[in-house]
Amino acid sequence: MTWKLTGDRPIWQQLTEQVTLRILTGEYPPGGRLPAVRELAAQAGVNPNTMQRALAQLEQDGLAVGSRTAGRTVTEDAAVITAAKEERARAAAKAYLEALAALGYGPGDAGRLIEEEGQQNG
Amino acid sequence: MTWKLTGDRPIWQQLTEQVTLRILTGEYPPGGRLPAVRELAAQAGVNPNTMQRALAQLEQDGLAVGSRTAGRTVTEDAAVITAAKEERARAAAKAYLEALAALGYGPGDAGRLIEEEGQQNG
Amino acid sequence: MTWKLTGDRPIWQQLTEQVTLRILTGEYPPGGRLPAVRELAAQAGVNPNTMQRALAQLEQDGLAVGSRTAGRTVTEDAAVITAAKEERARAAAKAYLEALAALGYGPGDAGRLIEEEGQQNG
Amino acid sequence: MTWKLTGDRPIWQQLTEQVTLRILTGEYPPGGRLPAVRELAAQAGVNPNTMQRALAQLEQDGLAVGSRTAGRTVTEDAAVITAAKEERARAAAKAYLEALAALGYGPGDAGRLIEEEGQQNG
DNA sequence: GTGGTCTAGACCACT
DNA sequence: GTGGTCTAGACCACG
Numbered sequence: 001m002t003w004k005l006t007g008d009r010p011i012w013q014q015l016t017e018q019v020t021l022r023i024l025t026g027e028y029p030p031g032g033r034l035p036a037v038r039e040l041a042a043q044a045g046v047n048p049n050t051m052q053r054a055l056a057q058l059e060q061d062g063l064a065v066g067s068r069t070a071g072r073t074v075t076e077d078a079a080v081i082t083a084a085k086e087e088r089a090r091a092a093a094k095a096y097l098e099a100l101a102a103l104g105y106g107p108g109d110a111g112r113l114i115e116e117e118g119q120q121n122g
Numbered sequence: 123m124t125w126k127l128t129g130d131r132p133i134w135q136q137l138t139e140q141v142t143l144r145i146l147t148g149e150y151p152p153g154g155r156l157p158a159v160r161e162l163a164a165q166a167g168v169n170p171n172t173m174q175r176a177l178a179q180l181e182q183d184g185l186a187v188g189s190r191t192a193g194r195t196v197t198e199d200a201a202v203i204t205a206a207k208e209e210r211a212r213a214a215a216k217a218y219l220e221a222l223a224a225l226g227y228g229p230g231d232a233g234r235l236i237e238e239e240g241q242q243n244g
Numbered sequence: 245m246t247w248k249l250t251g252d253r254p255i256w257q258q259l260t261e262q263v264t265l266r267i268l269t270g271e272y273p274p275g276g277r278l279p280a281v282r283e284l285a286a287q288a289g290v291n292p293n294t295m296q297r298a299l300a301q302l303e304q305d306g307l308a309v310g311s312r313t314a315g316r317t318v319t320e321d322a323a324v325i326t327a328a329k330e331e332r333a334r335a336a337a338k339a340y341l342e343a344l345a346a347l348g349y350g351p352g353d354a355g356r357l358i359e360e361e362g363q364q365n366g
Numbered sequence: 367m368t369w370k371l372t373g374d375r376p377i378w379q380q381l382t383e384q385v386t387l388r389i390l391t392g393e394y395p396p397g398g399r400l401p402a403v404r405e406l407a408a409q410a411g412v413n414p415n416t417m418q419r420a421l422a423q424l425e426q427d428g429l430a431v432g433s434r435t436a437g438r439t440v441t442e443d444a445a446v447i448t449a450a451k452e453e454r455a456r457a458a459a460k461a462y463l464e465a466l467a468a469l470g471y472g473p474g475d476a477g478r479l480i481e482e483e484g485q486q487n488g
Numbered sequence: 489g490t491g492g493t494c495t496a497g498a499c500c501a502c503t
Numbered sequence: 504g505t506g507g508t509c510t511a512g513a514c515c516a517c518g
Contacts, residue, residue: 010507010508010509011508011509012508012509021224021225024225024226025224025225025226036489036490036491037490037491037492038489038490038491046509046510047509047510047511048510048511049509049510049511050508050509050510052491052492053508055491056492065373066373066491066492067373067490067491067518068373068374068377068490068491068492068516068517068518069489069490069491069492069516069517069518070490070491070517070518071489071490071491072490072491085225088221088225089221089222089225089227089231089235090235090238090239092218092221092222092235093218093232093235093236093238093239094239095218096214096215096217096218096236097236097239097240099210099211099214100211100214102143102147103143103146103147103207103210103211104146104147105211107236107237107240109211110215110236110240111233111236113211113212113214113215114215114218114219114229114232114233114236115229116212116215117212117215117216117219118219118229118232129309129310129311129312130312132501132502133312133502133503134502134503168503169503171503172502172503175502254492254493254494255493255494256493256494265468265469268469268470269468269469269470280504280505280506281505281506281507282504282505282506290494290495291494291495291496292495292496293494293495293496294493294494294495296506296507297493299506300507310506310507311503311505311506312501312502312503312505312506312507313501313502313503313504313505313506313507314502314503314505314506315504315505315506316505316506329469332465332469333465333466333469333471333475333479334479334482334483336462336465336466336479337462337476337479337480337482337483338483339462340458340459340461340462340480341480341483341484343454343455343458344455344458346387346391347387347390347391347451347454347455348390348391349455351480351481351484353455354459354480354484355477355480357455357456357458357459358459358462358463358473358476358477358480359473360456360459361456361459361460361463362463362473362476376516376517377517377518378517378518412518413518415518416517416518
């Protein structure tokens with residue numbers, strides 16, 4: 001995976017999301033060490049301070065733990081990670097249903113639409 | 123429907139979305155006249171300038187037409203409205219599938235999740 | 245009250261605490277508007293960024309709400325403020341008792357000591 | 367007692383505090399010999415250099431004396447220990463009262479709070 | 489070498 | 504004029 005940044009939202013938020021995604025997908029495994037702030041910043045092409053802010057958020061979310069001087073590591077608690085993963089999936093589903101409901105579509109249309117979309121990329 | 127505004131995004135964007143929604147759902151029917159800017163602003167509790175900007179965006183999207191003398195009206199072209207409605211629904215479905223794919227879930231999970239979420243909201 | 249800053253802890257933490265104190269004591273009343281970031285920074289003699297970080301924390305604690313462009317205001321929910329106040333007092337009492345317990349003193353000594361200390365400043 | 371370390375403060379400071387506490391409570395009696403640096407470090411799970419620094423601070427406080435050949439021993443002067451103990455207790459009481467005073471609570475509240483907290487912990 | 493903090497200065501969108 | 508964000512660069516304690 002590479003870093004995709006757009007200008008319509010705060011960069012640090014996007015960084016937080018993408019690093020989170022790497023944790024949820026196991027690219028950064030539980031208990032494993034995260035790359036140094038400066039290295040991640042260099043990879044993403046942003047200022048180290050910006051990346052630091054992103055990682056601080058990650059820490060607050062409980063997905064990473066900071067050792068103050070020895071680098072950050074992904075939380076060892078796999079339950080936290082799977083919970084976050086499922087929560088994220090459920091939130092996406094809920095947002096999808098609500099978006100459709102606001103347009104006047106029902107749950108039946110929801111299923112039909114994902115099938116149609118699935119065909120195109122299938 | 124009422125006005126829901128959050129502080130994490132530009133106000134005028136949220137206003138544009140919500141007025142758009144009212145048009146797509148027929149609350150503001152095709153060819154019908156939109157309330158005056160000042161009235162809408164009063165309803166939403168925002169500065170008239172902000173609402174003005176939101177409606178200008180609406181015109182640019184082709185959903186509303188403005189005549190300098192007689193206020194703004196919803197476009198008479200029903201096809202434009204239905205097209206926008208369907209496009210929005212498809213975009214929501216696509217975003218949903220992509221979000222799940224990024225987490226490692228497949229199309230099958232997509233259907234399962236919306237059923238589960240649909241249960242909760244009855 | 246004036247600004248007292250020491251070098252042994254992060255400045256932004258101390259700023260958060262002191263602004264919090266001003267809210268809890270009513271110096272910044274519920275629903276009232278907080279001074280601008282730049283003004284507070286000038287008062288405290290720190291960089292605006294540092295003060296901003298302190299206020300962001302305040303927002304996250306639920307004691308202040310940010311309007312994105314119209315300045316920050318103290319939360320109108322007086323219950324939140326009183327709850328924070330009581331919680332803080334209880335935390336102080338708990339920390340006091342635990343500190344004494346670690347030294348081998350019991351609750352009885354706790355009362356005696358505060359009386360003695362109270363005399364000196366009384 | 368076991369070793370409790372948090373990442374929000376220097377490790378060596380926390381170690382100093384906890385070893386101090388063991389001296390004040392008599393777990394390491396006056397004139398007795400302290401465990402070797404390497405053993406203490408192993409117990410606490412920290413780098414020996416860090417523990418070394420903590421014990422150096424202890425010497426500077428006058429609670430321990432180090433002879434280059436025979437390891438460190440707790441000071442034989444029991445008066446120093448009791449004085450430190452009482453000073454610490456008084457400091458805790460003073461800090462407690464000041465914290466409450468900053469919130470607008472008086473000495474009467476101080477007594478009430480410690481009774482309430484004492485109840486909870488039986 | 490690590491993360492954390494702070495300063496300085498600039499730009500931007502929003503109202 | 505407001506808050507928010509970002510960059511740049513520096514310093515520090517820690518291990």
